[in-house]
Amino acid sequence: MNNIFVYCEVTEERLVADVSLELLSKGRKLADDLKVKLEAVVIGHKVTKPEALLYPFGVDVIHYADDEKLFPYTTLPHASIIIELFKKEKPEIVLFGATSIGRDLAPRVASALRCGLTADCTSLEIGDHFENKTQTEYKNLLYQIRPAFGGNIIATIINPETRPQMATVREGVMKKEVYSVKYKGKLNKIDARSILKDEDFAVTIIERHLEKSKIDIKNSQVVIAGGYGVGSKENFQLLFDLAEILGAQVGASRAAVDAGFVEHERQVGQTGVTVRPKLYIACGISGAVQHRAGMDQSAQIISINTDIDAPINQIADYTIHGNVADVIPRMIKYYKKNSK
Amino acid sequence: MRFRIIVLAKQVPDTRNVGKDAMKADGTVNRAALSAIFNPEDLHALEQALSIKDKIPYAEVILLTMGPTRAAEIIREAMYRGADQGFLITDRKFAGSDTLATSYALSLAVKKLAPYHLVISGRQAIDGDTAQVGPQTAEKLGIPQITYAEEILSLDAKKIIVKRRLERGVEVVNSTLPALITVHSSAPPCRQRIGKLLMKYKHARTVTELQNETKDYTELYNERPYLLIEEWSADDLKAETQNLGLSGSPTKVKKIENVVFQHKESTILSNSDKDIEKLMQTLIRSHIIG
Numbered sequence: 121m122n123n124i125f126v127y128c129e130v131t132e133e134r135l136v137a138d139v140s141l142e143l144l145s146k147g148r149k150l151a152d153d154l155k156v157k158l159e160a161v162v163i164g165h166k167v168t169k170p171e172a173l174l175y176p177f178g179v180d181v182i183h184y185a186d187d188e189k190l191f192p193y194t195t196l197p198h199a200s201i202i203i204e205l206f207k208k209e210k211p212e213i214v215l216f217g218a219t220s221i222g223r224d225l226a227p228r229v230a231s232a233l234r235c236g237l238t239a240d241c242t243s244l245e246i247g248d249h250f251e252n253k254t255q256t257e258y259k260n261l262l263y264q265i266r267p268a269f270g271g272n273i274i275a276t277i278i279n280p281e282t283r284p285q286m287a288t289v290r291e292g293v294m295k296k297e298v299y300s301v302k303y304k305g306k307l308n309k310i311d312a313r314s315i316l317k318d319e320d321f322a323v324t325i326i327e328r329h330l331e332k333s334k335i336d337i338k339n340s341q342v343v344i345a346g347g348y349g350v351g352s353k354e355n356f357q358l359l360f361d362l363a364e365i366l367g368a369q370v371g372a373s374r375a376a377v378d379a380g381f382v383e384h385e386r387q388v389g390q391t392g393v394t395v396r397p398k399l400y401i402a403c404g405i406s407g408a409v410q411h412r413a414g415m416d417q418s419a420q421i422i423s424i425n426t427d428i429d430a431p432i433n434q435i436a437d438y439t440i441h442g443n444v445a446d447v448i449p450r451m452i453k454y455y456k457k458n459s460k
Numbered sequence: 461m462r463f464r465i466i467v468l469a470k471q472v473p474d475t476r477n478v479g480k481d482a483m484k485a486d487g488t489v490n491r492a493a494l495s496a497i498f499n500p501e502d503l504h505a506l507e508q509a510l511s512i513k514d515k516i517p518y519a520e521v522i523l524l525t526m527g528p529t530r531a532a533e534i535i536r537e538a539m540y541r542g543a544d545q546g547f548l549i550t551d552r553k554f555a556g557s558d559t560l561a562t563s564y565a566l567s568l569a570v571k572k573l574a575p576y577h578l579v580i581s582g583r584q585a586i587d588g589d590t591a592q593v594g595p596q597t598a599e600k601l602g603i604p605q606i607t608y609a610e611e612i613l614s615l616d617a618k619k620i621i622v623k624r625r626l627e628r629g630v631e632v633v634n635s636t637l638p639a640l641i642t643v644h645s646s647a648p649p650c651r652q653r654i655g656k657l658l659m660k661y662k663h664a665r666t667v668t669e670l671q672n673e674t675k676d677y678t679e680l681y682n683e684r685p686y687l688l689i690e691e692w693s694a695d696d697l698k699a700e701t702q703n704l705g706l707s708g709s710p711t712k713v714k715k716i717e718n719v720v721f722q723h724k725e726s727t728i729l730s731n732s733d734k735d736i737e738k739l740m741q742t743l744i745r746s747h748i749i750g
Binding site: 132192194195196199219220223224225226227228230231232234235236237238239240249263264268269273274275276277278279280281282322323324325326327328329330331342366378384385390391398399419420422423428433434435436437438439440441442443446447450451454455457458459 | 473475558559560563587588589590591592593594595596598599600604605606607608621626627628629630631632633634635636639645646709710711712713714715716717718726727728729730731733735736737739740741743744748749750
């Protein structure tokens, strides 16, 4: 069997992005299951110490294309290099971060290679498949598991015939884990100039204003999240008030973001951020599968909801049966009264 | 030459308003319980196309969609808002298409409409949220893609300048034409229907729809041929059967589960001061907060 590849995204600070390190950690586990190698693809310019950074995650080979024309990211040059590399290496599995880069790049590559791609997976496993129609048995396929259909169902997707099997995964879904600090792989330098053509530069960047996100719900110990049931932008202020005194971050469900109550950066769930805080307070959130996928590993969950049958209550440790606008001010009051 | 803009759009089940009857007892989706709508981000895409037409009088906007007969609804909807024409790609052979097979069919239809200058679609559809069809169609057409577009800053016959909305800011890019653009929900919403256009196009039908009409439209259509919405089959697109539908789709659904969550012993608290105070005391005592 051929190897597992992870496309490593390069950040503004020219480091390999966290999401890629998370995928390498997952990729290493899959590689061990399949007894194959883990290979990283790094495309950029003057990336900070890719070897020292990546080998500890169990990377056997780093394919590194270093050229000033490859940073910042644009679609076509990165796609051309990857397509060329994959035609030669024929990976078994390829993982991309489900970021604005990965979700732009992976489909272009999948189309050129005519292979399957599953977006926003929340779990990846190895398993077999028996196709009744053709009476064919497939061993060791990648199960690409994701909520689908607006989060009302969980689908397991497979690519029996085509290779590579490709998937994108959001940041925070997989855990970043160092494999062995002493692990050593080898470096394969890619000569970008020999691959790229003029038409790969049809799109040029004129201006960029990127900043590190100021909203960091992923690393917050306490997350107070609001849903459509919060009712208004004004009511969301109550969540911010509670967050401030608890030192928490405010998150939101997709419905609340779509309704314009808060910015998209706060969205928790399959198409947002995955969080694992010590405490998650779900305010007026019904708890669609897509939302639960991004928060069900929270250590403690409190749900505040007027609907006692809301699905979120099934995973909550405490359910407060009541209205958000009515409950939160009193949580603030009794927190102040009881804390030192 | 006209400046041809092709808008790719999809009719989707309204997964945002899923009621309790959306799932059948066997765990499959009860499509009948979901209303079909114009995919929200595709409406943002249509607005981008229409606003180009506002500025460039020789621009034309063509809506292209793939789906069952019913999907002609969104073509009419686009015409009511200012699209000039629409085509429905429809064939049983397309059933079961994943994003790769879909982009193959769409790219053949776009090629049939060549020469074109711009292809615009929404970033993603709410029933799958994959955001894959746009980039895959661009690859099949061999043209550049600009994803997450928020605003078209300038445009001429040969190039376009677009502001993109990324996770952590914005980027302004310049691309040669033709190009494919996918539009982000942060772009302006689509204008409403225009009364005059509603009157003009309310009788627009596909051939299949006409066959199901009790009224005879022959005379009206002789007079106003623009009312006919053309349908394209796999043969009309000269599509290779092995690239269509299930056989053209590398991804297969192995299993679908209605989600069952591990039921926790949830403590139900009332809305009373006593219960809320007790909860806050418990949280503080266990050092979760405070």
